[in-house]
Amino acid sequence: MDISVNPSESALFDGDRLPAGRREAFQLKALRDFTLCLARARDFDESLRLALMVILGTLSIAKGALFLEEEGEYRACVSRGLPPGIPPLETSRELVATLRRSSRTVWLGRREVSGAIRKAVATIERSVPAFPVEFFCPLGTRNGSLGFLALGPALVDGAPTPSQRETLDVMTSILSGHISNHRVVSDIFRLNEVLRLQVGENERLLGGLREIYLDTIRALATAIEAKDPYTRGHSERVARISVSIARRLELPENEVQAIHIASILHDVGKIGTSHSILTKPSSLTVDETLEIRRHPQTSFEILSEIRFPYPDVPQLARDHHEWLDGTGYPNGKREHEISMGARIIALADAFDAMVSDRPYRNSLPLVTALGEIRSCLRRHYDPNVGRMFFQSLRSDLAGDPQEVSAFAGIRKNGSRADAIAFLDRSLQDLR
Numbered sequence: 001m002d003i004s005v006n007p008s009e010s011a012l013f014d015g016d017r018l019p020a021g022r023r024e025a026f027q028l029k030a031l032r033d034f035t036l037c038l039a040r041a042r043d044f045d046e047s048l049r050l051a052l053m054v055i056l057g058t059l060s061i062a063k064g065a066l067f068l069e070e071e072g073e074y075r076a077c078v079s080r081g082l083p084p085g086i087p088p089l090e091t092s093r094e095l096v097a098t099l100r101r102s103s104r105t106v107w108l109g110r111r112e113v114s115g116a117i118r119k120a121v122a123t124i125e126r127s128v129p130a131f132p133v134e135f136f137c138p139l140g141t142r143n144g145s146l147g148f149l150a151l152g153p154a155l156v157d158g159a160p161t162p163s164q165r166e167t168l169d170v171m172t173s174i175l176s177g178h179i180s181n182h183r184v185v186s187d188i189f190r191l192n193e194v195l196r197l198q199v200g201e202n203e204r205l206l207g208g209l210r211e212i213y214l215d216t217i218r219a220l221a222t223a224i225e226a227k228d229p230y231t232r233g234h235s236e237r238v239a240r241i242s243v244s245i246a247r248r249l250e251l252p253e254n255e256v257q258a259i260h261i262a263s264i265l266h267d268v269g270k271i272g273t274s275h276s277i278l279t280k281p282s283s284l285t286v287d288e289t290l291e292i293r294r295h296p297q298t299s300f301e302i303l304s305e306i307r308f309p310y311p312d313v314p315q316l317a318r319d320h321h322e323w324l325d326g327t328g329y330p331n332g333k334r335e336h337e338i339s340m341g342a343r344i345i346a347l348a349d350a351f352d353a354m355v356s357d358r359p360y361r362n363s364l365p366l367v368t369a370l371g372e373i374r375s376c377l378r379r380h381y382d383p384n385v386g387r388m389f390f391q392s393l394r395s396d397l398a399g400d401p402q403e404v405s406a407f408a409g410i411r412k413n414g415s416r417a418d419a420i421a422f423l424d425r426s427l428q429d430l431r
C-alpha cells in the first residue's frame, strides 16, 4: 500500500504555530492517513509497518520501534530507521503495572518519568545503537497492556506541543484498538480450528462406536437366525431394502437409522418360538399360529430393555406384521396407528419371505411376489411405500449401481424383463 508522508509538510512540531484552521485540517488529514493505512494494509504486519511510518512522518521523528508483549517479553515487531535484530525486552512487574496505569504518551525530556519506563528505555538504548528514545507510548486497552512504541529522536528541538501530544495519543489509541481486534480475531480463528479438529475426532470416534454397535446388533440377529436356517440373512436383506425405501421417502436421518436397526432385529422375538414350529414343513395348527404370532410382542419386550439411541426401535419391531386394514397382528392396528417405519419393514419383510425358500414351500418367482405385493397395496401395505419399493427394485434390475446393494442376496427367479415390465406398469398405475 502506498502511503506518502512528507515530513516537511507534516511537521507537527511546528503545528501549534500554524493558524488554528490549518492546524486542525492537518491533524485531521494525518489521522485519516493513519486509519486508512490500518484499514487498507494487505496484512497485519504491513498495517503495523505503515502505522509506524505514518506516526514518524506526522511527528517528524527519525526512528521508532513497536514492541508487543509476547510470552513474557516485549518483542520489536516492526521498526523504522533502526538496524534489524532488536533484542527483546524482558517484562517486569513494575513496567507492566506502569503500562496498565497509563495510556498517555511519555516525553522523556520531562523530569518526572516513572522509574520503570526510564529503566526500559535505558535497556533499549543500550541494546540498539544510535537510538535516543524521546517518546514512550503505552499501547493497551481496558483489558490490559499490549506493548509500547519507542520513538526518537525528534527532528525539531524542544518539548512537544499540546497538539503533537494529542495527535500521538489519538494515533496510539487507534493502533491499540487495531492490535487488540487482531488478537481477538486470531483467538477466534485458533479456537475455531481447535473445535474443528475436536469435532473431526469426535466424528471419527462416533463412527467407530456406531460400527461396533451395528456389529453387536448383527451378531444378535445372526444368533436368532441360527435357530431358523430358512431365515438366514433375512434380517440383513430386510434392513437394506427398508433403508432404501426410507431414503426414497426422504425420512429424517434418525428415523432411517431407527428403521435400519429395527429391521435387523424385527424377528428377535422368535427366540421364544419353538424350533419345531419355525421349521415345520406343513401348515401350522391354530395353537402354533398363535404361538408364532406372539413373536412381534416378544421382540418389543426384548428390545424395550435396550437403550437404543433411537427410541422407536422396539415399537417398529412390534408392528412389523400390522396391516393397514387392521387384519395384521399382534394388535390389529389400522392405518394411522401404524408408523411409516413399521409399514416399510412390513413390506420389505413380506417381500423377502416370498422370494426365499420356506420349510413349507420354495421361493416364489419375482413377478409372482411382486404381483402379491401389488394386490395387497392399500389393504396391507402402504401404496407410497409400495411405489418407492417398486422404484428401488426397478433401478436395481436396470443395473443402477446405487440400488444394487439394496437388493444384494435377494433371489430373483424368472425373467428379469418380465419383472421390469411389471414394475413399469405398476408404477404407471400408482402415479
Ligand SMILES: [Fe+2]
Binding pocket: 266, 267, 295, 320, 321, 349
Ligand atoms: Fe416377523
